[in-house]
Amino acid sequence: MPRSFFSRDPRRVARELVGKLLIRQQGRKVLAGRIVEVEAYLGASDPAAHAASGITERNRVLFGPPGHAYVYFIYGNHFCLNVSCQPEDKAGCVLIRALEPLAGLAEMARARGLPATDGKVACEKLTSGPSRLSRAMGVTRARDNGKDMTTPRSGLWLADDGFRPRRIGRTPRIGIQKAAAEKLRYLIAGNEFVSG
DNA sequence: ATATCGATTATCT
């Protein structure tokens, strides 16, 4: 996806990111999944956003150019992956919450510590949830924070394979305290890999 | 099927 795609209102980016691909490549190994659930965070004006209280060491990627990975650590265990969007001063982003795994399922299961059986693994548990998908894709803050997600050269990027979701649903965001009523969670309606 | 709870630590106040 080109930089211009991310240089827009996070709500717009979020809605259009649903159905796109998240791809990780390291050496010969390729992991890929279709994005089936995201949330928009609106930046300085959004009380629920990490950018709300201004720039810090943790969130500084949000105040940089659009299309870059913002990875944060939470609850003592978990990493979550966002992509920065909008012009820098707005500091918006989109949280990637769930994938439909497409390539590298065995590798993902291994990364998740799930029984890497042949054929059908516990698929729905693999990449449904922001920390689960980060774990499955090997995303960490140390490795990936700040990466440019508009180019394969970063090894972690977003792509359009032409797929268009039949219907996109919208609900309130999950797990937040402030601005909890805003419907800023976007998902493929009826998709079995959506979390929650 | 839904509800509740503990884990565990970087980050911010």
Add this chain to the structure above:
DNA sequence: GATAATCGATATG
């Protein structure tokens, strides 16, 4: 010193 954009385990109907 308190908190957190979660997960997995356990308990209960």
